[in-house]
Amino acid sequence: MLKIAITGNIASGKSEVEKILSAKGFSVFDTDNMTHEILGNVDRKKLSEEVFRNLQKKKELEEYIHPKIKEKLKEIFASAYEIVFISVPLLFETDFYKLFDKIIFVACDDDLRLKRLMKRNNFTKEEALIRMNAQLPQNEKIKKSDYIIYNNTDINSLDSQVTKIVERLRY
Secondary structure: OEEEEEEOOOOOOHHHHHHHHHHOOOEEEEHHHHHHHHHOOOOHHHHHHHHHHOHHHHHHHHHHHHHHHHHHHHHHHHHOOOEEEEEOOOOOOOOHHHHOOEEEEEEOOHHHHHHHHHHHHOOOHHHHHHHHHOOOOHHHHHHOOOEEEEOOOOHHHHHHHHHHHHHHHHO
């Protein structure tokens, strides 16, 4: 069984890669969804504003969530067969990368990510940049990844790149 992480900085297109993999019949899980389940009906916008402006609160939240996510991942791995894909946005900011056999990084130009994030979340430029700058730079993550998907163009290009990676993983 192969444990494959999908990662990328905020607004890079990880969700689109997840959709493509799911459509191809693969098991795909998202740690963001797991986090939402753990936190329950929390006002995520308010929580996000707090933790991105207060590093101590961010650290406390992560210390609470990360062990629970690891347990969920171990459960998934125990019941999976062949290939399982897990989307982990903060893969390299945590030690989660140690749990995976291969890493796929979804890269996207910073200007495009900024535009996507502002539009998707209705953020001001400042709010979007705070979140973008909270993550390690893309070039550092690319060096640590096994496969890179460039998501600067269209869905057909994205699908083609995902298909090529899946073919390599199967062999």
